[in-house]
Amino acid sequence: MSSSSKRNSMLPPIAKHGPKPPTKLSSTLTISDSAILTGHHSIIIMSESVIHPRTRLESTSGSLLIGKRCIVHERSHVGAAPEPSTPGASPTRDGGIVIGDYVTVEAAAVVEAGGTEVGEGSVIGMGSRIGAGAKIGKNCTITPKSVIAPGEEIPDFTVVFSNGMRRTDRRDLGDMRLRAQVRQIGVLKALIPTNLSKFQER
Numbered sequence: 001m002s003s004s005s006k007r008n009s010m011l012p013p014i015a016k017h018g019p020k021p022p023t024k025l026s027s028t029l030t031i032s033d034s035a036i037l038t039g040h041h042s043i044i045i046m047s048e049s050v051i052h053p054r055t056r057l058e059s060t061s062g063s064l065l066i067g068k069r070c071i072v073h074e075r076s077h078v079g080a081a082p083e084p085s086t087p088g089a090s091p092t093r094d095g096g097i098v099i100g101d102y103v104t105v106e107a108a109a110v111v112e113a114g115g116t117e118v119g120e121g122s123v124i125g126m127g128s129r130i131g132a133g134a135k136i137g138k139n140c141t142i143t144p145k146s147v148i149a150p151g152e153e154i155p156d157f158t159v160v161f162s163n164g165m166r167r168t169d170r171r172d173l174g175d176m177r178l179r180a181q182v183r184q185i186g187v188l189k190a191l192i193p194t195n196l197s198k199f200q201e202r
Contacts, residue, residue, distance in 0.1 A: 021059045023199055026068075030188060033195040039064070039079065041096060046070075050188045052107075056080075061113035062096025067120070069181055070099060071188065073107040082112045082132035082150060095133065102181050112150070119156065121177055128162075139177070141169070 018038030025031070025045050032053040037043055039059030045051070046068040055072050057064055058079030072078060079097055095115030103118050105111065106126040111118065114132025122140040124130060130142070131150030138156045142148065145162040154160060157170045 018058070018060075025196060025200055027196070029196060030185075030192055030194050031196060031199060032192050033198060035199075037199050046101070048185055050185055050192065052076075052188075052192065058113070059096060061094060062115070064097050064099075064113075066099045067101035067103065069101055069178075069185060070103045070105070071181070071184065072105045073109070073126075075108045076105045076110070078105060078111045079113045080110050082114050100138070102178055104181070106144070114150070 019040060021037055021039040022042045023037065024042065026047040026049070028047045029045050029049055029051070031051040032055070034053040035051045036056045041059040041063040043057055043059050043064045045066045048068055049066055049070040051057070051072050052074040054075050056077045058077065060079065061081065064079050066072065078099070095113060097111060097113055097116045099118045100120035100122070102121045105124045108127045109124045111124065111130045112132040116130060116132060116134050118124065118130070118136045119138035119140065121138055122136050122142070124142050125144035125146060127144050128142050128146045130136065130148045131152065133151040134148045135153045136142065136148070137154050137158060140154050140157065141159045143159065143161050146160050148154065148160065157168050159167050159169050
């Protein structure tokens, strides 16, 4: 596929500032040149994951680990500083983020730092916010615009709706989800120009 047919973002650029973090990036990673990696702690991204344009990965509060075959969509912010929950509360919380294999973080979603975990095969919906220290189980679906409170624990196979309702979905969709993720990654690798050397330590 020629470079002229590669996918370009229609969204405006976001500010590019902050220190360059130490990184360990898989050689099979697909990462857009316009992604932003910033912070003081390490950022590790495993094999065959995809980082969309204008994604912000931040390791200011702690290290950031993204597992294999994950997709982090445009304008999402992984490693954001926690929002103060009450007047006068500290906006910072020590600890980083661990994102398991085959996780999808959709566009404009925010995952706060602070010992936060997202389990394998889970989907963080568009515009959702995952609070600092939250633990999202495996194969969960956080629907668009949902908010998970800081420190909250979401059991495996839970579907969280934006109105606060929840249900358990234990249908055996694991293999189907994984195959769909692999197919989508194959398409995205052809669409997103990659400049891995820009983000690697020298």
